[in-house]
Amino acid sequence: MTKLPAGPLAGKAAIVTGAGQGAGRGIAEAFAAAGARVALVGRTRAKLDDVAAGLGSGVGLPIVCDIAEPDQIEAAVGAAVAAFGGIQILVNAAHHTIRDGTLLEVADDDLDALWRTGPLATLRLMRACHPYLAGDGVIINFGSGAQFRPQGYGAYAAAKDGIQALTRAAAVEWGKDGIRAHVIVPHVVSPSMMATYNGQYDELLTRIPVGRLGAPEDIGAAAVFLAGPGATFLTGQVLMVDGGMQYHR
């Protein structure tokens, strides 16, 4: 065995949705540092350009796309394939941003958007990428701590449970196609959230066993491991990267 290369994802091409901020951005940056080229998918051009500018020349490809729209998903995957010649890694990090609300309170529009941008968009992207991922591909989808503490987040948790079920089905159905599939359940506070920090995380902090908030780098490193050459026997996992708050049952 040789030492893991400095760039364990060298030569790989990835699509990362929600790449303009938070965990998606953390993964895009970690992938680039690990040697991959990354299609940065999101709705806001300026955010994607900002991320791309930090990745180095020719590494990041901004693709404006609203994943709630199936046509735009097809176009985004087509653009990534045209630029990179293929796709070996798909990361579905984007999800509707309004996530809280009790079952009686949550607005019908938000309920709809949580499903369209959650399980529906995730499966559409997985299917659109399947021909390119086949052979040696990895899908990384996102769960949430809300799945384990759903009070006040029931609709969001349900959408995440749906994503988890799709991921596990893909792990089994597509294993023979050379495609592996995982869920990361992150806890992450992005730099933009920290910039407006004024004590709102103090209570949360007391509940995180390792005693610190999660950073995009934590999630990025986990994603590099899952997508890397050492993890080809690993599939169908729900990986909790949350400072020890929960364990997957």
Place this chain on the structure above:
Amino acid sequence: MFEAAGRVALVTGAGQNMGAGIAEALAAQGAAVGVNDIVASRAEAVAAALDAKGFRAVPVPFDVTDELAVRAGVAALAGRFGPVDILVNNAGVPAEMAMIPFRQLEPSQWRPYVDLNIYGSLTCIRAVIDGMCERRWGRVVQISSDAGRAGVAFGISMYGASKSGIEGFVRHLSQEIAKDGVTVNALSLGVMENAVQSEEEVLRRLARTVPVGRLGTPADVGAAVAYLASDEASFLTGQTIHLNGGKAQY
């Protein structure tokens, strides 16, 4: 990424199979590795092979169920490379292991599994955990088995029970020492290449039951341990990761 340079690792049961793969992966990432095995010649052979590749490794043979021997082994490793930063409890198959239904087991045959997978793991952890917490950096990786979650009818009930027990302990210990910079995780293995000494055709049939289409290897286990033992995995603790090619999902 996932560098282990400057770290000292102790891998139990590293004289063969998965343990040898773990020792090599950690050594390749830069760790100085104590290669433990209950059989001294096996530990010496693996350590010599790593040394020949230019890695830092030393044999530390002892029986993990013998507390005095564990203490002495950890002290010997500390004298050579320094205190243990990374402990991988991999030893888990007692010499007596056989596939026997529970109804045919004598109570005296229950003990080796509990002695090794629970008491042996606890003894090794206890020998290194205070130092890890005091230095505010440590990694404990407990190798487990999907037999700890699944129920199967081929006579490994006590092996499974001992793995379930240590997985439960992993979750508790992870919470107790999370704030000390020490993570504790379990890596649960599925059907691996060494689990069945059998004919090619049987192995091929077995591989077809695994979604990724093959059995697991020492390199698979080594790579996963290298990640869990890294600086970059500091936010991941208390987990059981099922390295099984997708064969079973929990």
